[in-house]
Amino acid sequence: MAIEGKEIEKVAHLARITVTAQEINTLTIDMSNILNLVAQISDVDTQACPSMAHPMECEQRLRPDVVTQLNQRDALQAVAPATEAGLYLVPQVIAAHPKDKS
Amino acid sequence: MFNKTLCELASALQNKELSSVELTQYFLGRIAKLNPTYNAFITIDETQALTQAKNADQRRAKNQATPLTGLPIAHKDIFCVQGMKTSCGSKMLHNFISPYDATVVKKLNDQGMVTLGKTNMDEFAMGSSNETSFYGPVANPWDTDCVPGGSSGGSAAAVAARLAPSASGTDTGGSIRQPAALCGITGLKPTYGRVSRYGMIAFASSLDQGGPMTQTAEDAALLLQGMAGFDPLDSTSIDCPVPDYMANLNVSLKGKKIGLPREYFAQGLDHDVELKIQAAIDVLRQLGAEIIDISLPNTALSVPVYYIVAPAECSSNLSRYDGVRYGYRAPEPIDLEDLYKRSRSEGFGAEVKRRIMLGTYVLSKGYYDAYYIKAQQVRNLISQDFQHAFTQVDCILSPTTPTPAFKTGAKLNDPVSMYWSDIYTIAANLAGLPAMSIPAGFAQKLPIGLQLIGQHFQEAQLLNVAHRFQQATAWHQYLPNQISE
Numbered sequence: 001m002a003i004e005g006k007e008i009e010k011v012a013h014l015a016r017i018t019v020t021a022q023e024i025n026t027l028t029i030d031m032s033n034i035l036n037l038v039a040q041i042s043d044v045d046t047q048a049c050p051s052m053a054h055p056m057e058c059e060q061r062l063r064p065d066v067v068t069q070l071n072q073r074d075a076l077q078a079v080a081p082a083t084e085a086g087l088y089l090v091p092q093v094i095a096a097h098p099k100d101k102s
Numbered sequence: 103m104f105n106k107t108l109c110e111l112a113s114a115l116q117n118k119e120l121s122s123v124e125l126t127q128y129f130l131g132r133i134a135k136l137n138p139t140y141n142a143f144i145t146i147d148e149t150q151a152l153t154q155a156k157n158a159d160q161r162r163a164k165n166q167a168t169p170l171t172g173l174p175i176a177h178k179d180i181f182c183v184q185g186m187k188t189s190c191g192s193k194m195l196h197n198f199i200s201p202y203d204a205t206v207v208k209k210l211n212d213q214g215m216v217t218l219g220k221t222n223m224d225e226f227a228m229g230s231s232n233e234t235s236f237y238g239p240v241a242n243p244w245d246t247d248c249v250p251g252g253s254s255g256g257s258a259a260a261v262a263a264r265l266a267p268s269a270s271g272t273d274t275g276g277s278i279r280q281p282a283a284l285c286g287i288t289g290l291k292p293t294y295g296r297v298s299r300y301g302m303i304a305f306a307s308s309l310d311q312g313g314p315m316t317q318t319a320e321d322a323a324l325l326l327q328g329m330a331g332f333d334p335l336d337s338t339s340i341d342c343p344v345p346d347y348m349a350n351l352n353v354s355l356k357g358k359k360i361g362l363p364r365e366y367f368a369q370g371l372d373h374d375v376e377l378k379i380q381a382a383i384d385v386l387r388q389l390g391a392e393i394i395d396i397s398l399p400n401t402a403l404s405v406p407v408y409y410i411v412a413p414a415e416c417s418s419n420l421s422r423y424d425g426v427r428y429g430y431r432a433p434e435p436i437d438l439e440d441l442y443k444r445s446r447s448e449g450f451g452a453e454v455k456r457r458i459m460l461g462t463y464v465l466s467k468g469y470y471d472a473y474y475i476k477a478q479q480v481r482n483l484i485s486q487d488f489q490h491a492f493t494q495v496d497c498i499l500s501p502t503t504p505t506p507a508f509k510t511g512a513k514l515n516d517p518v519s520m521y522w523s524d525i526y527t528i529a530a531n532l533a534g535l536p537a538m539s540i541p542a543g544f545a546q547k548l549p550i551g552l553q554l555i556g557q558h559f560q561e562a563q564l565l566n567v568a569h570r571f572q573q574a575t576a577w578h579q580y581l582p583n584q585i586s587e
Contacts, residue, residue: 015459034517034518055532061337080426
C-alpha cells in the first residue's frame with residue numbers, strides 16, 4: 001500500500017512534527033515500504049480471535065485511592081526549560097485583550 | 103581480572119581478595135582506556151561510582167553485604183538514575199538530569215551495586231544496530247567495522263569488551279537478545295511484568311521489559327535475582343513470588359523437552375549460523391535433553407504485527423516530549439504550536455520520527471481497526487501458537503538472529519531490511535514470554551547467539567538450560583582480540 005505526500009503532511013501535523021519537502025519524499029517511500037510489510041496481516045482470518053490487550057490477559061491492577069507520593073514540584077521543575085512561580089512557561093496562548101494593550 | 107565473571111568477582115569480594123573500590127577503579131580505568139574505541143558509554147560518573155564502592159566496602163565490613171554488594175554495573179541510558187544524565191540516546195533528553203531513580207536502579211543500589219555509568223543505545227531504543235543514537239554508533243568489540251546490535255548495543259559492547267562485568271538492558275523486540283548474540287554475551291529478557299518498568303523510559307509499554315546482560319547464565323541469574331519483583335509503582339508489574347534463580351542452575355537436563363520451531367530454521371537463516379545452532383542442539387541432546395520438532399505457524403506475521411503495535415504505542419508514549427516540562431526546547435518559539443513542532447522536529451532523530459509518524463497513521467481515524475485492532479488480534483494468534491507449543495515442550499530453541507553482526511551503515515537507509523533482523527526475537531515480546539540469548543559459536547569469525555524461549559515466569563528453567571550448556575561448552579569464554587588486559 002502506498003501513502004501519498006499529502007497524507008504524510010497530515011500525519012506529521014497530527015504528530016506535531018515539521019517535515020521538509022525532502023523529508024516528505026523520503027518518508028513517502030519509507031512509510032509505503034513499511035505499510036507494504038505490515039499489510040500481510042490483512043488476509044489473516046481473525047474472526048474468532050479477540051484483540052489482545054495484555055500478554056497474560058491480566059486486568060489493570062487498581063490501588064486504594066490514597067495519596068502515596070509527596071509533592072516534588074521543585075525537583076521535577078528543576079529540569080524544565082522555563083518556569084516561573086511553580087508554573088511552566090509557554091508562548092502566549094490567549095491573545096491579549098485590546099484594552100490591555102495600551 | 104577483567105575476564106572474571108560477575109559470580110567470580112562476587113566470591114573475590116566475599117573472600118576479601120579485593121575491595122569494591124579496587125574493583126571499581128579497575129573497571130573505570132578500562133573504560134577510560136578502551137571506551138574511545140567502542141563508544142559504549144554515554145556517561146561515566148567516577149565520583150559517584152567510587153562513593154558507592156566505598157559505601158559497599160563499609161557495608162561488607164559491617165557484615166551487611168548482599169550477594170550483589172560492591173559489584174559494578176553499567177546501566178543502559180534508558181534507566182533513570184537520580185542526579186545523572188539520562189538521555190535515552192536522544193538529543194531530546196541530552197540535557198535531562200533525572201530527578202529520581204528507576205526501580206531497577208534503586209533495587210540494585212539498595213543491594214550495594216556500583217553504577218559505573220550509562221551505556222549508549224539506539225535513540226529511545228528504536229533500532230537494531232545502535233546507529234540511531236544521538237551519541238554516535240557503538241563499535242562491535244569483535245570487529246569494530248560491524249554493529250553491536252541494538253538497541254542495548256552499548257551494554258552488550260561494554261560487557262563483551264569487559265568494560266563492565268554486568269549491564270542492564272531493555273528489550274521491546276529483541277533489544278537485549280540481539281545485541282547479546284552479536285557481541286557474544288548472555289542476555290535475558292524476563293517475562294513481561296517480572297521486572298519493573300518504573301523509571302525505564304517508555305517506548306512500547308505492552309512490550310518493554312528490562313533484564314540482565316552478562317558473560318554467563320549464572321551471572322544473569324545473580325543479577326536477575328536483584329532486579330525482579332513486584333513494584334506498586336508500575337501498574338503492569340505482576341505480583342508473583344520471585345524464585346531462587348541460582349538454586350536450579352545445575353539441575354540435569356535429562357528428559358527436558360526442547361522444541362525446535364521449524365519456521366525459525368527456514369529461508370533467510372545464514373548457513374553458517376544454522377550449522378552452529380545444530381551443533382549446539384547436539385550438545386543439549388548429549389546432556390539428556392529431548393529435542394522435538396514443533397511449529398509456530400504464525401511466526402512470519404510477528405514482524406508485521408510488531409511494526410504496527412510498537413509504533414502505535416511509541417507515538418502515544420513520545421507525545422510527552424513537547425518542549426514544556428523537560429527535555430529539548432526549540433529556541434524562540436513564535437507560538438505554542440511552533441514550540442511543540444520545532445522542539446519535536448529538532449529533538450528527535452529520523453528513525454524515531456518515522457516510527458512516531460507510522461504510529462500516528464495506524465491509530466488515526468479510518469485506519470485504527472484495519473491496522474491496530476487487527477494487529478492485536480493477530481498478536482493473540484501468535485501467543486496462542488506458543489501456548490500450544492508449551493503443551494508439548496518445556497522450552498523452545500532457535501537462533502537469536504538470522505545472521506552474525508553486519509557492517510555499520512549496511513542497513514541504515516533501508517528500514518524494512520533492518521526490521522527483519524529481529525525476526526526471531528519479536529514474537530517473545532508479543533507473547534510476553536521470557537527469552538534469552540547465549541553464545542553458541544562463530545560464523546564468519548563473529549559470534550552468534552542461541553535463543554531459548556520459555557513459558558511465562560519460567561526464567562529459572564531457561565537459566566538452567568543455558569547454564570548446563572555453558573558448563574559443557576566454552577563459547578561464552580572467548581574474547582575479542584583487542585581487549586586484553
